[in-house]
Amino acid sequence: MxxxxxxxxxxxxxxxxxxxxxxxxxxxxxSDDTGLFEHARHAIVRREHGYCTDDVARGLVVISREPEPTDEVLRLAERYLAFLTHAQDAGGAFRNRLGHDRRWADDPGLGDWWGRALWGLGTAAARSPAAWIREEALVAFTRGATRRSPAPHAMAFAGLGAAEVLRRHPGHAVAAALLADAATTIGVPGADQRWPWPRQQLTYxxxxxxxxxxxxxxxxxxxxxxxxxxxxxxxxxxxxxxxxxxxxxxxxxxxxxxxxxxxxxxxxxxxxxxxxxxxxxxxxxxxxxxxxxxxxxxxxxxxxxxxxxxxxxxxxxxxxxxxxxxxxxxxxxxxxxxxxxxxxxxxxxx
CATH class of the missing domain: 1.50.10.10 (Glycosyltransferase)
Incomplete structure (x- = not known):
């Protein structure tokens, strides 16, 4: 670099x-042939901490943004997409934590990882140069986008994925409904110019x-x-x-x-x-x-x-x-x- x-x-x-x-x-x-390891000590992978959907989804976002990825980078996108589709259940929710032993440590849910998974899938569906990645990502996105989380951050991340899908598929009704609901969940700015944020705390x-x-x-x-x-x-x-x-x-x-x-x-x-x-x-x-x-x-x-x-x-x-x-x-x-x-x-x- x-x-x-x-x-x-x-x-x-x-x-x-x-x-x-x-x-x-x-x-x-x-990364390995399963996914993306979460932690490192300096630059050395800490395999004992395993993988998480949050980071794999972020990985799919940045790779999908590359206009001309190398073959090696595109192979990472395939692995990350396979990870996310494996993490998703039939109802559209996602598991988040996978151990290095390839065993899930949690049940499917609608936390931040659900939102980030939809962000990654939506970005891949809209931007990946590989047609087979776009097609499979759109299927998984659409399945997950029928769900709703009560958490504003989870809905925000999902809304970012919906916005990506709509840029490529303006008539995608499921994505449009998700984006509108995400904005509603986030709320509107208040009248106080000293703190117009919709909530009383900035978190992450x-x-x-x-x-x-x-x-x-x-x-x-x-x-x-x-x-x-x-x-x-x-x-x-x-x-x-x-x-x-x-x-x-x-x-x-x-x-x-x-x-x-x-x-x-x-x-x-x-x-x-x-x-x-x-x-x-x-x-x-x-x-x-x-x-x-x-x-x-x-x-x-x-x-x-x-x-x-x-x-x-x-x-x-x-x-x-x-x-x-x-x-x-x-x-x-x-x-x-x-x-x-x-x-x-x-x-x-x-």
């Missing part, structure tokens, strides 16, 4: 840095909720007003900028009225922010949202609160978290996928 094949991007409007091209080397290192992957409301505004019928999603994302952007650089809400979250902490910051928050800004830029044509994408790229390259890169150029892996003393040097699946996902945006907004 080298800067010579990357794309120049401006971080926080202050300096030009070079965004490296996304590398799938560490993702391949974390918050930009995904705003992104779904923005995407749902494009529905022909039943979609929310575009301004609702943009208000949510604008406020989220403003409260996560610190001296012009991105400083995302940490793993512990932030409750209204409480002191805002700044560590430990997670790469998933940065990737979700990049995704939401990219969607906002596409929908509105407003170049200000492109700056948000560049700030997210800059966070990984060192334009963050500690001033340190959040990835390992030698392995292509993303570091697991930003602490007050520097990065957590473990390179698990979630953080590596967040790195890849964010760098994929740099190809368009460079």
């Amino acid at each position: 080298t800067a010579t094949t990357g794309h120049p991007t401006m971080s926080a409007g202050r300096r030009w840095v070079t965004a490296p091209a996304p590398s799938f080397a560490h993702l391949s290192r974390l 992957a918050s930009p995904a909720l705003a992104e779904v409301v923005i995407a749902a505004s494009q529905l022909r019928h039943g979609g929310p007003a575009l301004d609702e999603g943009l208000r949510m994302l604008t406020w989220l952007r403003d409260v996560q900028l610190r001296e012009g650089r991105l400083s995302v809400v940490p793993a512990g979250g932030w409750r209204r009225g409480a002191v805002r902490l700044h560590h430990d910051q997670q790469p998933i928050e940065v990737a979700a922010f990049a995704d939401a800004c990219a969607t906002a830029a596409t929908v509105t044509g407003d170049a200000d949202w492109e700056t948000g994408v560049r700030q997210a790229v800059g966070w990984f390259l060192g334009d963050n609160d500690v001033g340190t890169p959040m990835w390992d150029p030698a392995t292509g892996g993303g570091y697991d978290g930003l602490t007050p003393h520097g990065p957590n040097l473990n390179q698990g699946a979630e953080s590596t996928l967040a790195l890849i996902s964010t760098l994929q945006h740099a190809r368009r907004w460079s």
Whole structure:
């Protein structure tokens, strides 16, 4: 993974840095013929922790976004798709945790992993260059999209998959209904400009909720007003900028009225922010949202609160978290996928 094949991007409007091209080397290192291992100690796989649908689904998202994947990367997509279809039951729910012994540790459910599975399947159904992957992913997506979760985050992730399907299949009624219900579950921003978020606490992957409301505004019928999603994302952007650089809400979250902490910051928050800004830029044509994408790229390259890169150029892996003393040097699946996902945006907004 080298800067010579990357794309120049401006971080926080202050300096030009070079965004490296996304590398799938560490993702391949974390994968086997079953799926994607969840954890690593530094860059070494920790097989004893097994696999999870959450990460396999994220893996299918980033691979499906590649316009010209190599044969090796496309084979990863096939394995991830096979994992997800194996995790799904006849009613559309998904199991989440599979041990290295190939035994499921849980029953099918509708938690975040269900939503992320639909996100991965929807992205594959819409974007994969392989017809057989698109077809099988759409079958599994449609089965799962008939279900509903009471959890806003699960519905948000599922809504992202529905939005992908609708971009390729505008008449897909099941996807349209899911996206509309996802936006309804998320709710509308409040009138208080100091805290317009629909809930009293920011927890994790918050930009995904705003992104779904923005995407749902494009529905022909039943979609929310575009301004609702943009208000949510604008406020989220403003409260996560610190001296012009991105400083995302940490793993512990932030409750209204409480002191805002700044560590430990997670790469998933940065990737979700990049995704939401990219969607906002596409929908509105407003170049200000492109700056948000560049700030997210800059966070990984060192334009963050500690001033340190959040990835390992030698392995292509993303570091697991930003602490007050520097990065957590473990390179698990979630953080590596967040790195890849964010760098994929740099190809368009460079």
